[in-house]
Structure formats: structure tokens, C-alpha cells
Amino acid sequence: MWNGIIERYKKFLPITEKTPVITLKEGNTPLIPSRYASSLIGSGVEVYFKCEGFNPTCSFKDRGMTLAISKALEAGSRACMCASTGNTSASASAYAARAGMRCIVLIPEGAIALGKLSQAMIHGADVLAVKGNFDDALNIVKEITKRYPITLVNSINPYRIEGQKTGAFEICDVLGDAPEFHAIPVGNAGNITAYWKGYKEYKDSGASKKLPVMLGFQASGAAPIVKGHPIKNPKTIATAIRIGNPASWKQAQGARDESGGIIDMVTDREILDAYKMLASKEGIFAEPASAASVAGILKLAKKGYFYRKQRTENREQSIRIVCVLTGHGLKDPDRAIASVKKPKSIRPKVEAVLEHLKL
């Protein structure tokens, strides 16, 4: 029976017998082979999707939150707080509810997806909408949690990173080793930091043999790491990664440089095309920010990036690329509905249906 990431990977995690484990059985998410994207990239390439939308609150945040909330409870904390573009708040509020803790979330007003807002609200968090962006909200949370006995559960909390690194373990367990490339959207840069840490620790333990090349993708209107400076007013339709000054900036650069990888950017158009392609050709409904990883590898493929890699390594085996699909598409129903044609309204008659179907 699957009992969550703490139970499964405890020897890699900072827990003791005394840690009260708060779990919703997160993790064990499917690694789905691509049927379509692989063919766009070229022969000798296998793309896989690590579908993190299958977690209990429908994003990867649950891996970090189970550990952050369990450790907060162990330390005697009665309340937690975060700033969020949506998914962190959804996850924190669910795990805090489970732990019987108070949860306070600060969100950028008008800039988080409907599904995420509904989650934080129904789980009973104190939701405050800040007239500012994510970066403003995070600064306030840092200040308040310094002054009051409230646990900060953004990814600057090291337990969040520890929990999230288990995504890398699962990928290695399924593939038998690390993939050649790991593609991931980058917002506050916690997840790229966590995956790189996970891949390194698994290799050091002997559970895997190699390390992947890390490929991080930001939205072009919110690409501080690519541009080399903070962005004051980040803009993108991928609201989850609308962040101008990532907390784990240095660690993300470290993952890029140590792995010989890239942090690049993709336009909103490219993100939306990948988002629709995933849903209509792969049968996978992921949120727009998640599609940045797929948009990114398609962009690199067009420039011959993977082909060159195959040539220089003279490979006989396929190259494996894992794209992390960080959150479920239902998080942002408005974006889905705005992206495609509306259903036609017709009379309740067989002929009316047939007229439209042109069978």
C-alpha cells in the first residue's frame, strides 16, 4: 500500500520516529510516455510526463507540504503562512486542515486561478488578497513569520525542498536510472532546486548511476534568471510562474551550471500551444505553467539541441526527456475555456445535432 512520500523515502528525509506524519498519500504520480511530443522532437528521443497534477491537491506542492507541515507540528507550531500564486496556498491549507493548524495565505489579488482559490477557501485558510504581486506578498510573509511564532511554508522552508526532491527518486525508480534530460518550469525556483538535489542524492546513494541535464523554463514576461535581473512587474498568462524575483535564484543557477543545462524562456504563445497540444494530442490536462516545460523542449528541439547531443555522444539508445507537469489543468478552468471554441447551443432535436455534426 502506498503511504505517501515520507513513508516511502524516509531514509532520505530529515524525520525521526517522533515526527507526526501528516499525509494525504501524496506522490507515486504517473510517469506517462508521450505519444505525440516525442515525434515532434525527433527519432531516438522518448519524452515522458511526470504528472504531478495527480497529487492530492493536484500539484507537486504536496510533496514538500507533507514534510513542512509534519515538521512544523513536531516543533509545536500552531499556525503556518505562505505567499502564493495559488498552488502552495491550496496545498498548505489542505495539509494544515489535516493537522489541525491555522493557515494564513497571501495571494496576489486577481492573479490566481479559480480552482486554486477555491481550494484555499474551502480548506478554511485565512485568505488575504494583496494589492501587489507574489514577490510583494512573499516579503510580507517573511517579515511576519520572523516576528510571530508562525511557520513559513514557502519553498525557502528547507523541508519543502526535501519533500519535493522525492519526485526525482520516483522518476529514477520507474526508469531504472535518471533520464538524460529533465525539463521543468521555473517560478520561485524551489522545484528545480529540489529535483537537482534529489537526483544527486540518489546517485550518491547508489540508487541511480547518472545525473540528468537540467532544463528550466521561465515565461518570457517573467524571466528574471534568463535576463539576469529581477523583473518589477512580471507578466504571463501562466499565473503560477508569474514571479519577478525567485527566492531560490542562486540554487537554480547552481542546478543549471552543475548539470551543464540551460534556463531559457518561452513566450505565452508557446506555452498556450504546448498546453493545447498536451490536452488534445496526449490526453493530458495540465495547467499553463506546467506546459512551459514542454514548450521549452520543443523550442530547444527546433534549434537542433537534442540532435546535436545525440551526434556528439554517438548514441545508440534513445535519449529520455522527462517533463514535469507540475499542476492539473482543472486548476485554471477559465484558461481552458478561453483557449478553445465554445460549445454550440442547439435545439433539443436529433436533426439539430446531425445538422451540426455533418456525419
Ligand code: F0G
Ligand atoms: N508550476 C506550477 C503549477 C506552480 O504552481 C509553480 C509554483 C511552478 C510551476 C514553479 O515552481 O516556484 O518551485 O519554481 N508555484 C508557487 C505557488 C510559486 O505559490 O504556488 P517553483
